[in-house]
Amino acid sequence: MSPIAHIVDDDEAIRDALTWLFRSRHVDSRAWPSAEAFLADWCDDLRGCLVLDVRMGGMSGLQLFDLLSERGSRLPVIFLSGHGDIPLAVAAVKKGAFDFVEKPFNDNELVDRVIRAMKFDASRKEPDPNAAVAAARLNQLTPREREVMERILAGKYNKVIADELNIAMRTVEVHRARIFEKMGVKSAVELAQLLSGNR
Amino acid sequence: MSPIAHIVDDDEAIRDALTWLFRSRHVDSRAWPSAEAFLADWCDDLRGCLVLDVRMGGMSGLQLFDLLSERGSRLPVIFLSGHGDIPLAVAAVKKGAFDFVEKPFNDNELVDRVIRAMKFDASRKEPDPNAAVAAARLNQLTPREREVMERILAGKYNKVIADELNIAMRTVEVHRARIFEKMGVKSAVELAQLLSGNR
DNA sequence: GGAGGGGTTGCGGATAACCACAATTGTTCA
DNA sequence: TGAACAATTGTGGTTATCCGCAACCCCTCC
CATH class of the missing domain: 1.10.10.10 (Winged helix-like DNA-binding domain superfamily/Winged helix DNA-binding domain)
Incomplete structure (x- = not known):
């Protein structure tokens, strides 16, 4: 699996914006409109990172995150949150989220964080x-x-x-x-x- | 060292409120008015938890946290923050803070978190x-x-x-x-x- | 029944580890 | 300056490891 930024957001505008943004910075990406859609394609050797909206129709970002954790996914997750909810952010990070970014986000900063997450993932060692x-x-x-x-x-x-x-x-x-x-x-x-x- | 909640805040009103609050819930505590004052008393076998104001005159709570980390402290830290700053909260938790609570806080909730932190500390094993x-x-x-x-x-x-x-x-x-x-x-x-x- | 693998053993020698006894040099600290 | 300690070396001998060569027993599979 080649490393890409996996985008999961139910807002098409955001998906498009992120896709365009990542492409402009030469970061491969692919977007899904829901947690369910992403799960359908998920396998445990995805590489890169996951950019995940916290609040979505259907399964929420947090639920997806928990589910992936249970399944042993080690893909770093960057949460996108629309409303400055500190307890949520703290909970997510404590559970192992890689980062937590508020919307509206600064484009450059987000890409930097995504790249950092992808580097982290790349440096992640295969089982000893x-x-x-x-x-x-x-x-x-x-x-x-x-x-x-x-x-x-x-x-x-x-x-x-x-x-x-x-x-x-x-x-x-x-x-x-x-x-x-x-x-x-x-x-x-x-x-x-x-x-x-x-x- | 018996387990107590270590309070570090430069606001006397908060210190008093926390001291009273903890006492009412039978949690032993002691308060310091600054990071420097706490450091003077610090030793690596303090037990319990540290309730730490992010923003203080002199050394900030974050700086104190970093310093303690360098010194190998494993005392769980609960940050108190007066202004809903998500990046700050995320950074703190990623660096290993135990929790991050916004002011004004709900008394019961804070105590619950403090107790949770102290239990975590108690279950912490002595270094191998x-x-x-x-x-x-x-x-x-x-x-x-x-x-x-x-x-x-x-x-x-x-x-x-x-x-x-x-x-x-x-x-x-x-x-x-x-x-x-x-x-x-x-x-x-x-x-x-x-x-x-x-x- | 023969081939192959696992477990077993003996002999003899080269090499290394281990140890008691004994001793020298240099440095630090009281 | 003398005690204490780290670092060093030698002699001589005991004990272990490591190995090649050779062999036997038992069991399974073709």
Whole structure:
């Protein structure tokens, strides 16, 4: 999904104005006339930001925001509000809205905020790649290897591990080597970091 | 520190009103007439919440808030603002203010918010005990030991470390032993876990 | 029945970690 | 100036890790 400014407002004049405004500043955008219409197109990998009118016919902007939050959306949201309602603004920001702008808004300022939101979104990391890598590698381990690994991470000596598992030290060494190989590390320290760095 | 509502406002009438209001609702409070006065008494283990006027003579409420943030204060802050300024409210909340209330405020509502803030503060966990322990122990390390530790955590052999630091392997061994001793661990693996578990 | 994978073990050697004992240098602080 | 501490090094020995080579057992799947 390429990053665009998603506009949701039931006022056609505003939609057009925003569309034109964004285009003039080379920000790609697309507009929807209602929360419902936007939801129909929504998927969780939209990128960019969402410019959302607070007050709309049908589902309100706040309701849409809550719904998206429940669905795990992390798209930054900039609220547009027509009436200086501080409690509303505070509530929205506390719930994680990226920004809250009063209408009538200053064009340049709004675009700046939109761009800031889009940059924020762009800098947003995919779910920790490290964790994914670690998880994938963990799955390659056999059950027995996992048992050994636990004990390696507990800082135990091979001898102790062998004792606990009632196997020869040599066997532990073999497991150990295969664990390191599969996990792509070359020492127990690295292993510990790989696994505890992302908890 | 027992939890109290800390009031900072340069308007004596407001201070008195709030003090009376809180007392009537069995919320302990104490008031200061300026940010500077509050700062003089501030320490990082104040508990409860801070009710803070945005606009004051001398240091403003926002400035005080920023300063406290820098100092690592985690006391929840409820801003009082006399003029419905949405950008200000949004900025404050985005920076981590707990709430933002317009003057004139509804007494009951304000107290409810204060109580909510104080409950939030009470439920706030002490800084991760592990992190505290690790940090405290880290401080016991000499600079040289820290250098060695970095390299141990990189999974390097004593020989390599000795080489990098241009010292004898034996010296590295000594440092290593002292690091383990001071950090209260008995292996590099434990060390890695202690330090990466809380990052 | 043979191939493959997982788990197991032994032997022997190279390399590294760990440790007790002992000692030197430089700096800081009382 | 002497105590205390950080940093340094050496000797010699014990213990662990790490690995290649070789092998056996058990189970599954084709």
